[in-house]
Amino acid sequence: MSHDYRGTQSDPIPLTRPSLPPLDEMLEDFHTVFDSGRLTNFGPYATRLEALVSQTVGARRVVSVANATTGLMMVLNTLPPGTEVLLPSFTFLPTAQAVAWNPGLTPVFVDIDRNTYNIDPDDLRRKVSSNTSAILGVHVFGVPCDIDALDRIARDHGLRVFFDSAHALGSRIGEDAIGAFGTAEVFSLSATKVVACGEGGVVATNDDTLHRGLLNRRNYGFSIDATDSANLGLNGKITELSAVLGLHLLGGLQDRVSRRNQIAAAYRSGLSRVRGLRFQSVPDGSVSTYKDFTIEIDPKEFGMTRDGLRAGLAALGIETAPYFSPPIHRMTYFRERFPVAEPLPTTDQVSGRILSLPMFEDMTDSQVERVIESVEAVGAGAINRLGKRSAG
Ligand SMILES: Cc1ncc(COP(=O)(O)O)c(C=O)c1O
Structure with missing residues (x-):
């Protein structure tokens, strides 16, 4: 020995430690943020981060958010109240909390596959009811879910598929990056993740209606085109300093x-x-x-x-x-x-x-x-x- x-x-x-880019490399961007005085509210760095994630994961629309938990809460809030969401119990607490925070949504726990630890399609199919509206898969520890099986079940029963992709920014299935599957995928940029911005998240989607739904929720619920509020909302904004970190980390x-x-x-x-x-x-x-x-x-x-x-x-x-x-x-x-x-x-x-x-x-x-x-x-x-x- x-x-x-x-x-x-x-x-x-x-257990973990973020490996951050050299501070020198980021100083110019930090100076730009400081000089502009714009620390948040969908500033230029948040916008650039969204564009770079979109390019990296191959989804047309990306919405930056305060963290993955708020991203999941808002995505799930687009579901009809009084319905059930199927999700694994073998995941980090916020996956289920995000369902429970939504009035009228009921989490229904599904068993996992013995080898991948991801949601088990066979148990999933058994648990679909006439009240089910969505499947919330989790790419546990970064291992992609069995997307084809989930899509088949969703098609057969008219369900939506969302992914808690908190662990999976950088995961792939063949040539396809995780990020453009299902109706939306929600990534975390928290301090323990591969892209560690301290706090932060991004939601990737190819669905324009969902995209709009997120924009109408992440600014306290203010509608994007009016001073009205037609939805539940929360403070779902990422800060500019987090976005700078994200941009530099995504490069590597x-x-x-x-x-x-x-x-x-x-x-x-x-x-x-x-x-x-x-x-x-x-x-x-x-x-x-x-x-x-x-x-x-x-x-x-x-x-x-x-x-x-x-x-x-x-x-x-x-x-x-x-x-x-x-x-x-x-x-x-x-x-x-x-x-x-x-x-x-x-x-x-x-x-x-x-x-x-x-x-x-x-x-x-x-x-x-x-x-x-x-x-x-x-x-x-x-x-x-x-x-x-x-x-x-
Ligand atoms: C599986 C899973 N979902 C959701 C989250 C929540 O992410 P955030 O801390 O960005 O809200 C985490 C955080 O570690 C996670 O591991």
Whole structure:
């Protein structure tokens, strides 16, 4: 073993860390914003960001928003009240909160595919009712959903398809970037994402009516062509400083995604020698952003639960996160108001076993190796929870 695991807390490895462009490269644009005095309200940088995202993901219309949560809330607000939205429970909390914030929309949770962790088309089809208006897919950790299957179900039942693409700016299916599928895709630009503006988001769509619907909602609900308000609205504006960051970060998107895929390949190869671990599948021909790199721990084979491994890694200064555990249908607000009619066995199993390992573009190869060796050592019982080598 090449590392001394004792004392590594002084050299911690974070779960994530934004890799920002050199400040010097952005100074001119920051000066322009400061000199103009225009910090927000759909300024020139927000407009340029929308144009660059449109070009990057191949969608005709892009609307910048304050964050993905508000983007999702507004997209879903275009649905008829009194209807149901089908979505996975294995996702980050805001996916479901965005549904619940809309008066009259009911979230209906669907199980996930055992390999990709994305919404399971078979369970989805079973859960469509005469009240369903939309499917809200999530490209979990950057792995694209089974778009064809979702489109087929939507066509058969006259549903809309939206995507929570918070993790997937830079993901692809073949030659097609994630961003132009379904009626709209909602990206997050928050601090943990591959394009990390601090806070921010963008909605991509080819649907002119939806585009107009978003413009009529994101400025507090003021209509774009009048002083009237005909819709629910909120403050959905991105700031100019966030937009500057976004523009500079988008330029390097391909390189960022490539580096993350390199790290993921190193993790997969190094961890394949450890018994009791499974990895998320990326369908052939698809590219994931690896917004998160996750492992699934089979406690019997690995010899320890997910929580045991997590504590062992924490003692070695390695930060991890149990994304997504507990799943949303088990959280109090949703359990009480939107109880599931049937269990979600795959969601429950994956949630109980999942762990995200450190993943950021500036991670060094030796940091990746240290994480791999630490997982192996904790699993083998060579390291106890205090980060000390076990005797013998
Ligand atoms: C799957 C998913 N959806 C939505 C969001 C919300 O994004 P934002 O923080 O931009 O509101 C996140 C944030 O991490 C997320 O992971």
